[in-house]
Amino acid sequence: MTQTPDEKTYVEIPFIEQLKGIGWDHIEGDIDVPYLTERESFRDVLLADRLRKAVKRINLDDNGNPWLDDDRANQVVSALERISAPKLMEANKEAFELIVQGVEVGGDADAHQGREKTVFVIDFEHPERNDFLAINQQEGQVCS
Numbered sequence: 001m002t003q004t005p006d007e008k009t010y011v012e013i014p015f016i017e018q019l020k021g022i023g024w025d026h027i028e029g030d031i032d033v034p035y036l037t038e039r040e041s042f043r044d045v046l047l048a049d050r051l052r053k054a055v056k057r058i059n060l061d062d063n064g065n066p067w068l069d070d071d072r073a074n075q076v077v078s079a080l081e082r083i084s085a086p087k088l089m090e091a092n093k094e095a096f097e098l099i100v101q102g103v104e105v106g107g108d109a110d111a112h113q114g115r116e117k118t119v120f121v122i123d124f125e126h127p128e129r130n131d132f133l134a135i136n137q138q139e140g141q142v143c144s
Helices: 007-021 048-058 070-081 088-101
Strands: 025-027 103-106 116-119 133-135
Touching: 007 025, 007 133, 048 070, 070 088, 070 103, 070 116
Parallel strands: 025 133
Antiparallel strands: 103 116
């Protein structure tokens, strides 16, 4: 008996291979063990530790050095975790704007005279600084 072609075979696996081919990292998904996908719980939408490291790497001062400390990086993660819009479309718009336009945090007292500074989540000018990761879906057990 031949197996019926499925979405995973024809869409998911080829797409992940394409992403890997352009430099993305890949983690095999797991429906039972969240820490295998860098999460504490499957309720976690963001990979917070990875995001903190990425925003520190992306946001550099005029000399090319990271300026974000842990508190400011946590403010960025917190802003993305606390999307406040009550409806899905509004929440998506709010998240999109934060991701594309950046998140305002208090600037360094010495370097920025305490003025607010925009922390970018994506570096459009230097894409090699970004952290691109694909986590594929993992099939559950089929009961018959």
